Amino acid sequence: MKFKVILMGKSKNLTAQAEQVYGFINSNLQDEDATGSTVLLVTKEADPSFALNQAPTDNVERVRVGDYHPETILKGLQKLEAAGDTDLYLFPFGVLADEVAVRWACRINGSSLVQVKSIHRSRTEFQAKKAVYANHVMATFRMTRRPYCISLSKDGIAAASIPIREKASIEEHDLSELHADRPSNSEWMPEEPASDLESARFLVVGGRGMGSAGACRELEKKANSIGADFGASRPVVMSAWAHMHRLVGASGSIAKPDLCIAAAVSGAAAFYVGIANSKKIIAINSDDRAPILKAADVVIVEDYKVIMDALAKVILEAKADEKA
Amino acid sequence: MKILVSFAIEPEIERLVGDDWLVENGLEIDTGFLKPMLNSYDESALAMALKLVQESRNRPNPMVLTAFTIAAKGAGPILRTLNALPFDQIVHVDHRSDIRFAPRTVAAILSQYVQNHAHQDVLILGQQTSIGANAKTPLLVAEMLGWPYIAGVIRIASADSNQLEVICQVAGGRLRQQIETPCVLSIGDAPNTFLRVPTLKDRMHLGQRPITEMPMDLFDLPRETEVLTNLEIIQHRRSAVSLVGQDPEEIAQKLFDQHLKDTAIFRSDLDRR
Numbered sequence: 253m254k255f256k257v258i259l260m261g262k263s264k265n266l267t268a269q270a271e272q273v274y275g276f277i278n279s280n281l282q283d284e285d286a287t288g289s290t291v292l293l294v295t296k297e298a299d300p301s302f303a304l305n306q307a308p309t310d311n312v313e314r315v316r317v318g319d320y321h322p323e324t325i326l327k328g329l330q331k332l333e334a335a336g337d338t339d340l341y342l343f344p345f346g347v348l349a350d351e352v353a354v355r356w357a358c359r360i361n362g363s364s365l366v367q368v369k370s371i372h373r374s375r376t377e378f379q380a381k382k383a384v385y386a387n388h389v390m391a392t393f394r395m396t397r398r399p400y401c402i403s404l405s406k407d408g409i410a411a412a413s414i415p416i417r418e419k420a421s422i423e424e425h426d427l428s429e430l431h432a433d434r435p436s437n438s439e440w441m442p443e444e445p446a447s448d449l450e451s452a453r454f455l456v457v458g459g460r461g462m463g464s465a466g467a468c469r470e471l472e473k474k475a476n477s478i479g480a481d482f483g484a485s486r487p488v489v490m491s492a493w494a495h496m497h498r499l500v501g502a503s504g505s506i507a508k509p510d511l512c513i514a515a516a517v518s519g520a521a522a523f524y525v526g527i528a529n530s531k532k533i534i535a536i537n538s539d540d541r542a543p544i545l546k547a548a549d550v551v552i553v554e555d556y557k558v559i560m561d562a563l564a565k566v567i568l569e570a571k572a573d574e575k576a
Numbered sequence: 577m578k579i580l581v582s583f584a585i586e587p588e589i590e591r592l593v594g595d596d597w598l599v600e601n602g603l604e605i606d607t608g609f610l611k612p613m614l615n616s617y618d619e620s621a622l623a624m625a626l627k628l629v630q631e632s633r634n635r636p637n638p639m640v641l642t643a644f645t646i647a648a649k650g651a652g653p654i655l656r657t658l659n660a661l662p663f664d665q666i667v668h669v670d671h672r673s674d675i676r677f678a679p680r681t682v683a684a685i686l687s688q689y690v691q692n693h694a695h696q697d698v699l700i701l702g703q704q705t706s707i708g709a710n711a712k713t714p715l716l717v718a719e720m721l722g723w724p725y726i727a728g729v730i731r732i733a734s735a736d737s738n739q740l741e742v743i744c745q746v747a748g749g750r751l752r753q754q755i756e757t758p759c760v761l762s763i764g765d766a767p768n769t770f771l772r773v774p775t776l777k778d779r780m781h782l783g784q785r786p787i788t789e790m791p792m793d794l795f796d797l798p799r800e801t802e803v804l805t806n807l808e809i810i811q812h813r814r815s816a817v818s819l820v821g822q823d824p825e826e827i828a829q830k831l832f833d834q835h836l837k838d839t840a841i842f843r844s845d846l847d848r849r
Contacts, residue, residue: 496765559824
């Protein structure tokens with residue numbers, strides 16, 4: 253099986269994406285007949301030497317394109333892949349990767365799946381697994397048309413560090429004439445999140461049970477006062493009680509803190525994937541039927557507000573005692 | 577400008593707890609007893625489109641809004657609610673087959689409707705359903721029609737007669753752009769986009785208007801290229817040790833003493849001192 257990894261050199265998540273792809277290759281494509289290379293798409297603004305080290309295979313095709321618009325990437329792939337001898341296209345996690353994987357499969361008459369967690373190959377079949385039913389159920393699909401185009405799931409795949417070593421081969425392609433016709437009157441509004449929830453060590457997450465934007469702000473303040481970052485479930489951000497950057501779950505941050513306190517969170521599976529990698533989960537919810545209570549290490553069936561107030565007092569007193 | 581929103585009606589699966597999650601025949605999960613509801617991304621799509629069209633109603637060329645769904649039994653109350661809000665037209669394709677994991681089928685029906693039955697300028701779809709979670713249907717529609725595609729849309733406003741202004745949430749920020757029609761818009765996590773509840777008067781008058789029913793056999797259905805072979809419940813279980821006490825203060829103290837103070841976070845605070 254011949255596979256190709258497609259990476260965008262300018263992606264803000266390049267390292268995380270590449271390490272996850274490398275982990276995926278290690279656990280899914282290690283048999284003798286699997287040979288892979290990386291198509292690394294760069295623009296003149298990107299740092300090619302840094303990006304090159306992130307390639308998860310020893311053979312690399314470094315391709316300079318005009319921009320990272322999906323149409324540009326698709327046109328680039330069309331030029332590069334005229335031979336049609338690739339069996340599997342492997343895209344990293346992310347919205348752009350999902351889009352290109354599906355559209356590329358359409359254009360080359362292949363099959364596609366996005367947010368894939370693992371694959372299984374036999375002589376006659378290619379199967380891939382992904383979460384469905386809002387992350388309650390794992391589905392296996394038989395992909396019926398080669399080439400297979402898949403993008404990876406952001407959660408559930410162990411990343412692996414890529415050893416820095418000289419690449420066996422580096423092919424250079426200049427397709428910088430390729431670019432998309434962007435609307436002339438577009439405006440880019442960059443947003444820097446106040447904190448990176450994916451690297452937080454101590455996280456407090458608030459759910460719909462908080463009841464109001466005011467209660468949400470109070471819990472955020474309380475979390476910060478005890479040294480925790482603050483995240484929110486999807487119903488909370490959809491009600492605009494918290495900024496979208498605070499979203500924890502399948503469509504937001506996948507956190508892996510040492511300690512996570514889930515306050516007034518029901519624990520829908522799509523939310524839970526965002527905290528599933530926590531070392532310890534403490535759930536506080538007054539509803540004793542909330543699913544989070546079976547998926548936590550410690551459960552407290554009480555009003556989250558009174559418990560958080562009391563806990564903050566205990567933690568702050570303990571810190572004050574230590575100082576004294 | 578003609579705008580069509582395609583939406584899915586799904587069972588309220590978050591009502592299923594614990595042992596309710598049961599796979600039958602390897603491929604089915606019984607959700608027949610659950611209340612049908614709008615997919616949340618699609619509700620955002622419907623709410624955004626309705627606001628856009630209502631704002632255009634006092635202009636010389638008001639927009640025309642169609643809500644389109646491929647749904648089985650149980651869709652009636654939701655369709656009547658949308659009729660009452662009001663949408664200009666509700667189109668219901670009655671299906672009897674399993675389309676949970678059939679994005680090519682859904683995309684083919686939608687694109688054939690636009691090509692052969694009622695031309696549209698803008699198609700708006702939620703980015704994915706909860707059950708199928710394929711995140712492919714809007715992309716496949718755009719490919720089948722050969723239309724431009726915009727992902728992660730969180731706001732839509734009218735610009736010129738054949739232009740829309742859209743804001744998309746993408747990695748690292750937001751992109752505001754004016755786009756030409758025709759186009760396909762995929763709605764992402766768009767805060768504060770909920771459908772209002774129609775008044776009783778609107779339910780009585782507008783809600784009773786006829787719904788356009790279309791049988792499946794009007795459409796040429798493709799074969800899916802990904803075939804479901806197995807479903808397996810994902811277990812999310814931990815030890816769930818219950819912590820109780822006389823009052824919140826006692827519970828908080830127990831929580832700190834038994835479960836927090838020896839964790840790496842509080843230990844490292846201690847080490848630093």
